[in-house]
Amino acid sequence: MSSAAASRHPGSEVLLAVKDLHAWYGESHVLHGVEFEVRAGEVVTLLGRNGAGKTTTLKSIIGIAPQRRGSIRLMGRESVGLSSRQVARLGVGYVPEERGIFASLSVKENLELPPIVQTGGLTSGQIFELFPNLRSRLTSQGTKLSGGEQQMLAIARILRTGARLLLLDEPTEGLAPVIVEQIGRMVAQLKQAGFTIVLVEQNFRFARTFADRHYVMDQGRVVEMIPSSEIDTSMDKLHSYLSA
Amino acid sequence: MFELLGISPYGLFGQLLIGLINGSFYALLSLGLAVIFGLLNIINFTHGAQYMMGAFAAWMLLNYLGIGYWWALLIAPLVVAVIGVIIERLLLARLYHLDHLYGLLLTFGVGLVITGLFRNYYGSAGLPYPTPGGLTGGSDLGFMFVPTYRVWVIGLSLVVCFGTWALVEKTKLGAYLRATTENPVLVGAFGINVPRLITLTYGFGVWLAALAGVLAAPMYSINPNMGIDLMIVVFAVVVIGGMGSILGSIVTGFGLGLIEGLTKVFYPEASSTVIFVVMAIVLLVRPAGLFGRSG
Numbered sequence: 122m123s124s125a126a127a128s129r130h131p132g133s134e135v136l137l138a139v140k141d142l143h144a145w146y147g148e149s150h151v152l153h154g155v156e157f158e159v160r161a162g163e164v165v166t167l168l169g170r171n172g173a174g175k176t177t178t179l180k181s182i183i184g185i186a187p188q189r190r191g192s193i194r195l196m197g198r199e200s201v202g203l204s205s206r207q208v209a210r211l212g213v214g215y216v217p218e219e220r221g222i223f224a225s226l227s228v229k230e231n232l233e234l235p236p237i238v239q240t241g242g243l244t245s246g247q248i249f250e251l252f253p254n255l256r257s258r259l260t261s262q263g264t265k266l267s268g269g270e271q272q273m274l275a276i277a278r279i280l281r282t283g284a285r286l287l288l289l290d291e292p293t294e295g296l297a298p299v300i301v302e303q304i305g306r307m308v309a310q311l312k313q314a315g316f317t318i319v320l321v322e323q324n325f326r327f328a329r330t331f332a333d334r335h336y337v338m339d340q341g342r343v344v345e346m347i348p349s350s351e352i353d354t355s356m357d358k359l360h361s362y363l364s365a
Numbered sequence: 366m367f368e369l370l371g372i373s374p375y376g377l378f379g380q381l382l383i384g385l386i387n388g389s390f391y392a393l394l395s396l397g398l399a400v401i402f403g404l405l406n407i408i409n410f411t412h413g414a415q416y417m418m419g420a421f422a423a424w425m426l427l428n429y430l431g432i433g434y435w436w437a438l439l440i441a442p443l444v445v446a447v448i449g450v451i452i453e454r455l456l457l458a459r460l461y462h463l464d465h466l467y468g469l470l471l472t473f474g475v476g477l478v479i480t481g482l483f484r485n486y487y488g489s490a491g492l493p494y495p496t497p498g499g500l501t502g503g504s505d506l507g508f509m510f511v512p513t514y515r516v517w518v519i520g521l522s523l524v525v526c527f528g529t530w531a532l533v534e535k536t537k538l539g540a541y542l543r544a545t546t547e548n549p550v551l552v553g554a555f556g557i558n559v560p561r562l563i564t565l566t567y568g569f570g571v572w573l574a575a576l577a578g579v580l581a582a583p584m585y586s587i588n589p590n591m592g593i594d595l596m597i598v599v600f601a602v603v604v605i606g607g608m609g610s611i612l613g614s615i616v617t618g619f620g621l622g623l624i625e626g627l628t629k630v631f632y633p634e635a636s637s638t639v640i641f642v643v644m645a646i647v648l649l650v651r652p653a654g655l656f657g658r659s660g
């Protein structure tokens with residue numbers, strides 16, 4: 122599994138290693154031993170049909186899944202028992218599926234809400250270079266932005282904090298193709314800048330342009346790992362996993 | 366004009382002043398409830414007891430330690446707030462994962478216990494507290510008599526109320542508070558210490574209640590039950606203003622104080638019920654309250 126990763130990122134350390142991860146919502150057991158790893162500087166996607174457990178996996182990593190068990194090694198530290206606050210402070214930035222823009226905060230307040238957890242975050246100047254739309258909207262109410270702008274804001278606000286590992290849950294969901302492209306370019310730029318990214322994404326044709334590898338989830342497990350270079354030869358397999 | 370209405374200007378403006386004074390207390394107390402409710406989702410039924418403790422703390426400082434009003438204004442609310450913080454850490458924090466009803470019952474019970482303890486030691490007869498030097502007396506404006514201490518109370522309440530509003534709406538700490546009110550899980554996932562924020566907020570709400578208690582000490586007799594009747598009205602104010610709204614608490618607090626004062630002039634029979642009549646009407650027309658966000 123990791124040989125492909127190692128070939129693209131030889132020698133780079135494993136930033137995130139998930140092993141035998143289980144998670145529950147009350148009585149219902151939704152993750153059944155998820156395993157995957159991500160090396161520093163990689164962009165990795167989690168694919169899978171609705172309800173496969175992608176969001177729950179990200180929630181388990183950041184520490185907000187209600188019940189989880191197994192092993193999550195983050196930056197070389199076991200983190201499965203840590204609170205989300207402690208995980209964030211290890212340098213993990215999280216963009217939830219519903220974006221989580223605060224209605225009672227202005228755009229600027231939303232942007233500046235997450236505290237700096239490490240040095241080396243983007244400056245405001247760099248952020249406005251990536252997201253020029255935000256600069257003119259700083260005093261607007263956060264939720265008055267368009268869907269695309271809210272998504273940009275949700276990503277922008279975790280770039281300031283110095284987090285090195287970004288967990289993005291379906292950033293392109295429900296957005297117009299132009300915006301999706303813009304977000305794609307932005308993710309590629311972030312990769313260039315050295316961020317490590319776990320991206321939940323339905324559209325693998327879109328994600329293959331900048332992602333290194335794709336983990337396919339089904340019924341609470343990772344069932345397949347496909348490097349971007351092998352997407353074309355794996356089409357049948359992918360379709361069978363992703364069709365409803 | 367006053368002659369036509371058959372009332373004297375002294376009566377009218379006097380009642381308006383009393384209305385503003387009552388309004389100051391309604392505003393300070395409902396503001397504390399609003400701040401606490403916003404973040405904890407708990408209606409703090411200990412609030413009346415904490416108001417009473419503020420007044421008693423000032424009295425104790427004076428009678429046991431010889432510490433006067435001005436220092437008491439600083440020390441007493443802090444001491445009561447610290448006790449509040451201990452209650453939150455020790456008791457309330459254990460209930461956050463349960464239905465909010467448990468928090469409500471707990472604060473209600475703690476309030477009863479505190480009130481009972483004070484009644485046991487100090488009886489129900491009122492204790493006097495002298496008006497602080499420099500704020501005694503008053504001035505006759507020709508159409509009304511204005512006691513200096515009351516002007517001070519109204520002024521300080523306004524400053525504290527709008528200071529609180531600015532703190533919540535205009536500062537970084539306030540942004541944390543507002544965000545946590547909306548989505549505490551996500552705020553925690555950004556690395557912010559949400560439990561500490563909640564503790565601080567509860568402490569601040571209690572501080573407001575105790576501050577109101579110190580302000581009340583020289584005006585009303587200090588007794589263990591002093592918070593009870595007042596809180597019944599304050600809960601009505603909170604319902605009218607809208608649960609958890611900062612500005613709503615302030616405006617509704619002062620506004621209802623004034624309405625109550627005016628009713629005393631024009632229709633004294635209704636003065637003790639007018640707030641509840643307003644509450645009933647507001648509930649019928651706008652169930653979320655005047656400033657509440659419905660849903």
Ligand SMILES: Nc1ncnc2c1ncn2[C@@H]1O[C@H](COP(=O)(O)OP(=O)(O)OP(=O)(O)O)[C@@H](O)[C@H]1O
Nearest residue numbers: 146149151169170171172173174175176177178218
């Ligand atoms: N809060 C919850 N309470 C109970 N069950 C939940 C909850 N959230 C998710 N589930 C269930 O857990 C399973 C995994 O859900 P999850 O949200 O992780 O899937 P997903 O892969 O992100 O799906 P989607 O593509 O629709 O976002 C699903 O069966 C879902 O119904």
Ligand SMILES: [Mg+2]
Nearest residue numbers: 175176177218
């Ligand atoms: Mg999902």
